[in-house]
Amino acid sequence: MQGTAQLILERARELMQSGQIQRVLGWEKGEFEHDPTPAFFESEEELQNFCYNDYCGANLSKYLIAASKLEGKTLVCIKPCDSYSLNQLITEHRVNREKVFVLAVPCPGMLDPVKTEGKDLSQGERKDYLLDKCLCCKGAEHKIADETIEGPSLDLAPEDRFAQVRELEALSPQERFDFWRGELSRCIRCNACRNVCPACSCVKCVFDNPNSGVSSKASADDFEENMFHIIRAFHVAGRCTDCGECSRVCPQRIPLHLLNRKFIADIDELYGEYQAGEEAEQRSPLVNYQTTDKEPSDALKGRG
Amino acid sequence: MQRIGVFVCWCGSNIAGPVDVERVAEAMKSVPGVVHSTTYQYMCSEVGQSRIMEAIKEHQLTGVVVCSCSPRMHENTFRKTAQRAGLNPYMVEIANIREQCSWIHKDKEVGTQKAIVLAKAAVAKVMLNTPLQAGTSPVIKRALVIGGGIAGIQTALDIADAGYEVDIVEKSPTIGGRMAQLDKTFPTLDCSACILTPKMVDAAQNEKIDIISYAQVEKVSGFVGNFTVTIRKKARFVDELKCTGCGACMEKCPSKKGKNEFNMGLNNRTAIYIPFAQAIPNVAVIDPEQCLKLKTGKCGLCERVCSAGAINYKQEDEVFERQYGAIVAATGFKPIDLDAFDEYGYSQSKDVVTSLEFERIMNAAGPTGGQLVRPSDGKHPHEIVFIQCVGSRDTSGCGKPYCSKICCMYTAKHAMLVRDKYPDVNVHVFYIDVRTPGKNFDEFYRRAVEQYGVDYIKGMVGKVFPEGDKLIVQGSDLINGKQLALQADMVVLAAAIEPDPSARKLATMLTASMDTNDFFTEAHPKLRPVESPTAGVFLSGVCQGPKDIPETVAQAGAAASKVIGLLAKDHLVTNPCVAQSNELLCNGCSQCERVCPYGAISYVEKEIRGPGVREVRRVAQVNPAVCQGCGACTVTCPSGAMDLQGFSNLQIMAEVDAICK
Incomplete structure (x- = not known):
């Protein structure tokens, strides 16, 4: 995850420097590892607080409704499952595609802080700590992307969601x-x-x-x-x-x-x-x- | 403060029988907002209406609730009443205490309780009514007739006669329809083609009529007075304007294996063909399934022999749009498939034929040149058995529950023609009932029995099977109480008729309703029999229900007169009960636009100013002239921005609340 976060940051910085994007929509470090929060980063300085770790389950696509109304383009980090929501918002004219730079980020399955609380993660399988939604993972493919960051994906046969x-x-x-x-x-x-x-x-x-x-x-x-x-x-x-x-x-x-x-x-x-x-x-x-x-x-x- | 008047109609004993109307009126007096409540025997009568008008003036009513029959019946009547008394016509609500109450309840207590509840719901709704103003929309003075059989032709001729332009869209290469296939017509026995073809020629020569043959309606949008119709004219591979109908191409065409549709597949035709001698337009058409040139690229004989240079193997379908003020469905019928009736041996023997096939066999222009011979071996038959009601009046689920209406008469006709031309042939007819309600019909049937000695046997046939070169017909003779096993040379099945399969798709495009048998539904079964419930759509011929030629022609004329009445108007009053978008709530999500069957919704980028809001948003706008008030958008809209005037969400919730309280 550390590597992926680094790759995202590097690319985000480059795009910001070249003026192709105005801001980044990602996750901000919390007080603990398990509480990152969705956030806009308007400058390279603010990007120092960017994080992408095992607890970045939050779907960022809805924040793009607000971002569509702002000046310039917003780079958004989109996990495979979030890409469906983004497409739907574009279909409904709620997000302006032209105002968005979609950075497709890989997802190894996100952890549920309730499940991991007080647990030693080295014990048991990663599957036991995953968010419920990750157990029915839609797969590693992004349905929309301007650019893709490569990285590890969830290696798990999805459960029958019905x-x-x-x-x-x-x-x-x-x-x-x-x-x-x-x-x-x-x-x-x-x-x-x-x-x-x-x-x-x-x-x-x-x-x-x-x-x-x-x-x-x-x-x-x-x-x-x-x-x-x-x-x-x-x-x-x-x-x-x-x-x-x-x-x-x-x-x-x-x-x-x-x-x-x-x-x-x-x-x-x-x-x-x-x-x-x-x-x-x-x-x-x-x-x-x-x-x-x-x-x-x-x-x-x-x-x- | 609203001042509501409630008027409870007895409808003679229709309502007053199972509903205590006085109690309903009494109960309504205590409902907040109601200042006047009364009953009368016939509220729709002149006296009833003047009572409403007097009450509006005397009690300064702001809204009226009439507890009576379905709003489909008299809502307009009472709206006009209110208008005459100076009230906005849309301040009237109808509580349907007849169809939805008195007609379905026998217990007077239950009926009365329900009538009170329905009246309360109507009061709750009318309290939220707002005065609405009807607009107008222009009428395009051109009609579309879909189907070029006798129904469509007659409708088009009558409309054109009144001076209006009319297009006939016919799916096959020629107009004429089923009637062109018939030999003689009952009960006068005049030749079908002799009376039909002059009408076909009239239609072709009438400069107000445009015949669009070999074409289909693909899409219909718009509304009464202003329909936009997409028509697909299929590729004939022959230039309609150049072809002279000389027939040289047909003589030379080497591909002779196409089933001759006009002769019900009893013989073959060439790949390039003119359906029959009097076809209109008298233009050849290439069947791409059979044409060697189109299939393999090798041949091209017809192109070489055509002196007019009309052949064009590269011709493509032509798709175009036209505008119409009115549309007439005249899609006709076909005999049912007999797959489900294998007991009659239709698939086992060529000598078991349907009545329409028999019609072609008897026809001088048919596959046998009018000689009555067996399809299997070309021999002259001596015993013919006719079986009636094959698939008609059938409640088993295999056939149709209705009576096909024409079979009794055409079977009598066939029997009589056979006996007249070939007195050596014995003719037996199995029947359930013989139905002859029509002018000179029963006399005709009796002539078949009494003068021509046709053997009518009351009873159904259980089985037909081939034995040697004969057919064995096992049936019962109910009058003599016997089981029969007749040896026949031919068996003729009076197959039920059903609406043409293209009708269902068309009904969807026209948003015209159909019954369970796929016949188009009338706006009113007695009082509006040639109009569909969709404004501007009219019905002609068998697409509305089984009927014979004179009935079809009469209905065709009636449909034409309705069309003429519509096209004669310059403007139509539009329904003000249309959708409206609250731009402050609209998300611009396009769901309503997608669900709208009339294309009435479009989007604009617009600066929205509201409390704490000032931004440009994409918002929905409704074209009130196009909106038909169906309400599909209102239930689709997630934010409740779409609302229907006269049927607002709040009004409907108020009704539900009034019922549930």
Whole structure:
């Protein structure tokens, strides 16, 4: 990782010196190794605090919405899984491609500070300490890049990301309801999931809009507690790239990504396999009518 | 402060039977905002409407809720009523307490409760209604007729006769359709071609009519009065303007293995062909599947013999756009495939034919020159069995649940023609019922039985199978209570008819609805039978439901009169219930643009000024003349920036809340 970070820094410095980029979007060293934070670096001096280590799981693509409005180009460090989110944001005209220099960085799989806390990492396998989202790694290929930094990638057969979805589908409606009540009742409405989600990029979120009829800063009752996450899942359906950030940042460890994966599984089943963010300017099946589309009655068949 | 009036209609006993209308009116009096609530027997009558108008004035109503039938039926009526009393017509809401309540509930208590809830939802909605103003849009004075059979031809002739331009798009190389394939027509037995071909010529010669043959509609956008249609004219490999239809190419063409579509595949045709002698346009076409030159590059005989120099092997499909004010679907029908009816031996013996094939066999211009002979060996048949309802009135799932309507009469016609021309041939007809409701129809059928001695047997056939050079027909004779095994030389199957397969794709392009059998749906089954529910789209002929030639011609004329009525207008009043984008909320994400079936949404870079905001953003804009108010964008928009006037998110949520409270 040390080597990769060095390569990124060197290239970033060069581009900054030549004036091709105005700033760098990367991760800033924290107090500890396990808490780097996404940050903009406006000068070579600021770049001294840049880091790229095992805990740089954060997806930087959403910060480019703000960067698109700034003067000049922003160099962004994009891991393979982040590249899907960036493509999706470009598709939705939320990020201006011309304002971005995409530096594709290799990813060996990122560690989960909760899993590594108090552990001796030399004991056990790296797999045991990986972020959950890395266990279903989409692969080492970047779907968008202006330039690529070579380096080690994750050597791990990805798990079936729909296994848990199928387990939940197999439950009776009551059991499934109880499962989600149990999970969602822990929600403290900190909005971290919404704020981190690259698909949640509305200029004004319905939950902040008093005229939307669903606005609320905090859950007033358990109904709202459930509905917040379900409404959010509907709003990102067909656009969610399954980057897993929602579950990663949840302080209550609610498996929010399962809601999104259920939508993805349904879309795959009804309209054929679809990966949001595979490429820019692709059309989500949910906003792309074709005469061969399933009828609504087909979609309801065999569903509880 | 809103002042709402509620008007509960009895609809005679339609509503007042299963719903206690007085209780509904009484209950509404206590709903906040309601200042007047009353009932009347027929709210849509003149007296009912004047009661509403008087109440609007007397109680200074700001909104009106009419609890009555479906808004599809009388929403417009009551909007006009409100307008006459000085209220904005869009301050009227309908609570449908008939179709969605009284007609489906038998228990009066349940019905009444539900009517109250529906009325409350309508009040909750009308409280949030805002006055809307309808705009206007211009009408393009040109019509498109899709399908060039008798339905399409008649519609086009009638529209052209009124002085409007009309295009016929026909998918095959000639117009004429199914009627051109028929021999004689019931019940007068006049020759089909003799009455059809003059109409085809009229259409070709009419300077207001443009026949676009061998072409398909690829895309339709726009709306009533202003459709844009993409048409693909397939490559004929023959220059339509140069070809004289002399037929020299057909004589020389060495490739003779193409199935003759016009003769239902009963004989072959050359690779370059003119479908039939009276084809319009009378222009040859090359079948690229059969042409040696196009397939192998070797041949080119037709090019050499063509004195007009019309052959062009390099011709390509031509795709172009045209604008129309109105569109008529006249896509017609085809007989069903008989794969699912193998018990009748259609695939096992050439001597089992469909009625349309029989029609070609009997036709003087057909594959046998009009001689009745068996397709298998060319011998003269002595026993012919006709089987009716093959795939019609079939609830087993193999066929069609409906009656194909024309089969009883054409079978009687066939039987009669055979007996008339060949008195030595015995004719048997198996039937479930003989249906002859039409002018001179029953007389015609009786003549077949009484004068021509056709043997009508009530009962169905279980099996047809070849034995030697004969066909054995096993069936039941229900009247005599016997099982029969007839020896036949030929069997004719009255196969059910179904809408042409191209209709479904077209329906999607036109956003016109279809029933479960793929027949186009009318806007109203009784009162608007030639209009589709999509404004500006009209229906002509069998694409709307099975019908015979006179009915088709009558409907074609009716569709034409509706088109003429539309094209005669210079402007149409547009629906103000269209989408609107709140630019302060818009992300510019393009989801609404992609989901809009009418192409009504575009994007602009615009400086947005709001509380704490001043920046240039990409935002959606709706063209209100193009938007049809379907609401697809409003549910797609993640931020709720898109809203439908008259059906805003808040209004709908208010209705839901009123129902759930």
